[in-house]
Amino acid sequence: MKWPAFAYERASTLQDVWRLRAEHGEGARLVAGGQTLLATLAFRLSEPSVLVDITRIEALRGVTVQGSTLRIGALTRHAELGRDPLVARHAPLLAEAVPYIAHPAIRNRGTIGGSLAYADPAAELPACVVALDATLVLASPAGERRVAAREFFTGLLETALKPDELIAAVEVPAATPASRSAIVEVARRSGDYAMAGLAASLSLGADGRVSAPRLVYFGVGNGPVLAAGASAALEGKALDAGAIAAAQAALARDIDPPSDLHGPPEMKRHLARVLTARALSRFLPAAEAAS
Amino acid sequence: MSTRHDITLTVNGERVTRLVEARRHLIDFLRLDLGLTGSHAGCEHGVCGACTVRVDGEIVRGCLVLAASLDGAEVTTIEGLSDSGEVADLQDAFVARNAAQCGFCTPGMVMAAADILRHHPDATRAEIREHLSGNYCRCTGYQAIVDAVESTLTARKEGVR
Numbered sequence: 001m002k003w004p005a006f007a008y009e010r011a012s013t014l015q016d017v018w019r020l021r022a023e024h025g026e027g028a029r030l031v032a033g034g035q036t037l038l039a040t041l042a043f044r045l046s047e048p049s050v051l052v053d054i055t056r057i058e059a060l061r062g063v064t065v066q067g068s069t070l071r072i073g074a075l076t077r078h079a080e081l082g083r084d085p086l087v088a089r090h091a092p093l094l095a096e097a098v099p100y101i102a103h104p105a106i107r108n109r110g111t112i113g114g115s116l117a118y119a120d121p122a123a124e125l126p127a128c129v130v131a132l133d134a135t136l137v138l139a140s141p142a143g144e145r146r147v148a149a150r151e152f153f154t155g156l157l158e159t160a161l162k163p164d165e166l167i168a169a170v171e172v173p174a175a176t177p178a179s180r181s182a183i184v185e186v187a188r189r190s191g192d193y194a195m196a197g198l199a200a201s202l203s204l205g206a207d208g209r210v211s212a213p214r215l216v217y218f219g220v221g222n223g224p225v226l227a228a229g230a231s232a233a234l235e236g237k238a239l240d241a242g243a244i245a246a247a248q249a250a251l252a253r254d255i256d257p258p259s260d261l262h263g264p265p266e267m268k269r270h271l272a273r274v275l276t277a278r279a280l281s282r283f284l285p286a287a288e289a290a291s
Numbered sequence: 292m293s294t295r296h297d298i299t300l301t302v303n304g305e306r307v308t309r310l311v312e313a314r315r316h317l318i319d320f321l322r323l324d325l326g327l328t329g330s331h332a333g334c335e336h337g338v339c340g341a342c343t344v345r346v347d348g349e350i351v352r353g354c355l356v357l358a359a360s361l362d363g364a365e366v367t368t369i370e371g372l373s374d375s376g377e378v379a380d381l382q383d384a385f386v387a388r389n390a391a392q393c394g395f396c397t398p399g400m401v402m403a404a405a406d407i408l409r410h411h412p413d414a415t416r417a418e419i420r421e422h423l424s425g426n427y428c429r430c431t432g433y434q435a436i437v438d439a440v441e442s443t444l445t446a447r448k449e450g451v452r
Binding site for chain 1 (some may be wrong): 293294295312313314316319333335336337340343346349350351352354355356357360362403406420421422424425426
């Protein structure tokens, strides 16, 4: 159906946002790419009194490297993420995730900040930023604060964002030569939200041993699920079939998938185990030698 | 608080200025305010792709773009794309392959297919399907559409040779 009636204001600076929020209170909603918000308005799932367009705020744009940190402005569109040379070099997991997100026309509008703020439990980017141990930069009239991605997602479609804050940027520790990452998922149709997915990040030492593994599953809970047991099963181990099997076994205690329209919990558990092997197999010595 | 906004933008190479309601999406703006009815309003919540148009050179879902946000933008619709001749060969291939049946999805499909011709000249059949996966067709079963795009890509490459 048509969107409900609302007003539209264009913010040029963060000060404009703070002022418009002060004027309109809870009726004000921020819109960037709009690929989720505008679709939900068509269902009348919410009826904001005013949409505050933040897409022209320069401070929220751009991809830069500062020391060993990649800073990605919240307004970076998925398509930009997919073709940015700095992202490809320093956070290849994010570039690899892009083709899984919806469809080309949507990737040309949707933004990383919007995806993280919406926090869909089956979305790719929330899982990726947790896997990469990224930090979210949250801005408010009081200044900035930084929240670890793993602390940011607090529940179903819920985040640590306070009403007066917005996501300004994502800071990702730049990949090193030892870094390995992969994203895999199962979806019924191309571009659909995943039935189950895995964003994985780890370091592989010269001795072939794994350190700092972070296996983050999506589509299997209320948000991205950092699998502590499966990750711990890999720590310090040489990556081989036995280590992968140990991670798969430990996964049983890490996830507690709900039943949903795709199927029962045991199906998702099965998919998560399969995805674990698919992702980690890429880093086996033979697979790396072949690539 | 403003619910109506003056916007000036370029549509198919022509500069237009209109007063639009905040709740107007790009497709209703094109169809109802400018009379450009080639872009279709299908599902109106970002799923079907019938409303695919170009904004600032890249394809978007017209039903998920606020017209009020487009001050200064450059919009190309199927009318503009057709008139430019950019996809005349693709359109011929759609006819030759019977890739349009009821025709409702066709304008959006051609906009999305043009994106493949422009950005992915070496696309495989699987990549064509992937790229068009956000554009629904309820008549053809897609084979003829993919055939049309594939044969256009091939013909263009042979033309280059």
